[in-house]
Amino acid sequence: MTKSISKRQFLGSALAFGGLAVASPVLAKAPLTSLRPMARGEDFRKRIQPPAEALIERANLGGKVSFCVADARTGLTLEDHMPALSQPPASVAKALTAAYALELLGPEHRFVTRVMATGGVSEGVVQGDLILAGGADPTLDTDTLAGLAAALKEAGITAVKGGFKVWGGALPFVARIDTEQPDHVSYSPAVSGLNLNYNRVHFEWKRAGQGYNVAMEGRSERHRPSVHFARMGVVPRSLPVYTYEDKAGRDEWTVAKGALGDGGARWLPVRKPELYAGEVFQTFAQAHGIKLAAPEIIKALPDSAELARTESAPLNDILRDMLKWSTNVTAEVVGMSATRARTGAMPGDLVASAQEMSLWAKERFGIQSMDFVDHSGLGEDNRISAPDMMAALLQLRSGSELKTLLKSFDLRDENRRVIKDHPIDVLAKTGTLNFVSGLAGFVDLPDGTELVFAIFAANMDRRAKLSIDERERPAGGSSWNVRAKTLQQALIERWSVLYSA
Template identity: 65%
Template sequence: MSATPLWAEAPMESLRPTARSADFIKKIQPDAAELIAKANLNGAVGFSVADMSTGDLLESHNGAVGLPPASVAKSLTACYALQALGPGFQFETQVMATGGVIDGTVQGDLILIGGGDPTLDSDGLALLAADMAAAGITGVQGGFKIWRGPYPYLRGIDPGQPDHVGYNPAVSGLNLNFNRVHFEWRKAGADYAISMDARTGTHRPKVTMARMGVVSRSAPVYTYADVGGRDDWTVARGALGQGGSRWLPVRKPGLYAGEVFQTFALAHGVRLGPPELIDARPEGEIVATLQSAPLRIILRDMLKWSTNLTAEMVGLTATLARTQTPPKSLAESAEQMNAWGRETLGLTSMAFVDHSGLGEASRISPQDMMSGLRQLRLRLGIKPLLKSFAMRDDQRRVIEDHPLDVHAKTGTLNFVSGLAGFVDLPDGTELVFAIFAADLERRAKLTKAQRERPDGGAAWNVRAKTLQQALIERWGVVHAS
């Protein structure tokens, strides 16, 4: 009698892996401390996450520790402005004629009046000049004056930044092209052809208030000086190559806007003298007005592109509306916003020094940032203003159709990274969170010249962002209902 094979007959039921329960999947998730250690960020890491509907705190690590928010601060600035100004508020830039107008000729001065619009560009000034001409203005007997409105003038947002970085422009009541000038160069024989202009997609007016000189030296790449009322730049010849371009910050935005408006006015036959700054608003007749987009649109774009100038201007304008007194500095205006955060939202740790988050001395705890966003989601509808945050794989490629839907504001400084916002889970659960990381000791060692691209900065930032996503993915499993 022969032996029967072990599996001569198929079993009555095929063998299947045992389905893992939801509880088991939750239990095998790495805990937060393990994820933080793996990121190897040194410095401090803090986070807080809560259930959006109930406000119940789900997890926290260093939640009460004040850390730099970087551009995450803009989410609170947006709500500060919304509450003070309203979603339909519009900035206005105006042209005024003094002394009356006779047969199209302004008998006194022509005044370009800034209204704090951070989004004014060369296209807008072209429209304003056209409207002025359409109103019948053909000439000006007096001078061409610039009033920058009831706003402080600041040479830059953060004095600790390198001179040439475009994200740290001057702040003024009259701004143009985010207070940046376009520098372009191309090799022309043994030398370089250079242009400085106020370009947009449709206009490229040349400017003379910002000048560039090519100098034979190894370092620094750029230098800046205020020479004769102009922005005087130099660049190291060896850094230019065959050609290229970049945006440089403008330190005299009133004169910058004035020169560009002068160009457009001349195109309509109106010859203006050189722009001259004045310190007070004169009496006269408004002959042309340009309005910005509604504030809610401006804030949506600010949170998407993280424009520092926009944050500072909407913050200053909100403070002006709340106090009816022009703030003298960003720090003074930021303190008004801090007071609003404490009184309106109970954010006791909120201590910002500006509205954009560019200043490294700003502080807020993850717990307060999370709590503030939750309240502002309920009161002012902040969530639709926040951009969608893409989840990525190990190669930093976007994962299409990721099960977690994240809307958040990012924030990045050298060796500082933040993320705060909302996570929608597949089961309908909504979380609100804030994550901050900062290696302040390493940041403090940077020289001013190292701050544009510090050694190790990019790798540190990638690890911080990887940690942020790992925490969010953990929460998406552990806190699902």
């Protein structure tokens, strides 16, 4: 069990983390007079801290490291390294996206998903079409759609004469967040104004004789409806493990038989989110005796009457979960929704929306280096400097709830075990891509000093050598990430000694 440590114990251990030792001279004979003891107070601890350059060299990351740290009370920059360098922030970008959404939409904003009808309702029968209309809720899940179907039944609907339409036009359709990611990674799905289960479909397989039973489901905590818009074929090969094709209006997948073993499961990205939500809703409506035709995507929402609705949690709660779990779909949806609120018009595409957020940041914080291509940080072409990231966080510190939404960053011992009850509190957003690591946020020291910082590390040459297939789990990627996080902690511990009051 890890014991809690006092501030004094921590400060002493920080010396060991820096890898420096203090040697005592061995005397051949006792001195004639008593030696004056060397002072070993706070000044001594500050003097023996290793320079930041030594910590960076020891991390052996290759590429480049930049950082900036300031006193959060005074705004005075205390230390920086390569301040003019703009680097990919990875998911640290979500901290700015959260601030953007909070300012433009408000912390109490709720996203609404509705069931609409054309042609009116007569004796429980919809005379025209039934429409599932998305309101850009990034958290809509299968359980919520089950409740929405039940609400439709409670409204007295028993049948629909026309078709079943699905509408996701509250936001522009994005085929995938980052085109440079492998086809099968669930963190780069499509995005639209109607999303379900973070646009992931659950693929499960079990050995059955010489073959496999496979299932594609819109799985949630309480329900497991099968879907047909996404299909999986097991193919006798070893590589590639997965292939994807947009075929006949469906997500057509194949998987290598040699990679499956006896059984397993994983989430796959959804490329047709409106059809996904429509199929799942159709299943639940039918369970209530309401037969619906196959869902059909419509581009424009016709004049229609609302029959049932469901609302998301407040934006504040959504953003807290986004920053904790780093959900890319949430970031893109709230970012594009904020752009629509800021401009009064639909963003042309994801890149245009991200550029509008960059413009907002320049106007709001006076920073110049920010140049984003998305709201999640998934794209490697996103750029911002450490001082500009830090400056934005500093200005958001007052008059914003952002700090309270950030996740605690655990400090660890030399065996990477979390140190419980550590005297330093770090609230920050992490960011990780292959050979890219970022961390930005706030440090609360035991004496009440508060620091604001940003650290970015990237080995873009090493990243550029990866094929798309290697980008899910590249060789050496995990150990590089551990060294980057160790460097982040070493810098924070250095600052805690140098800049405590």
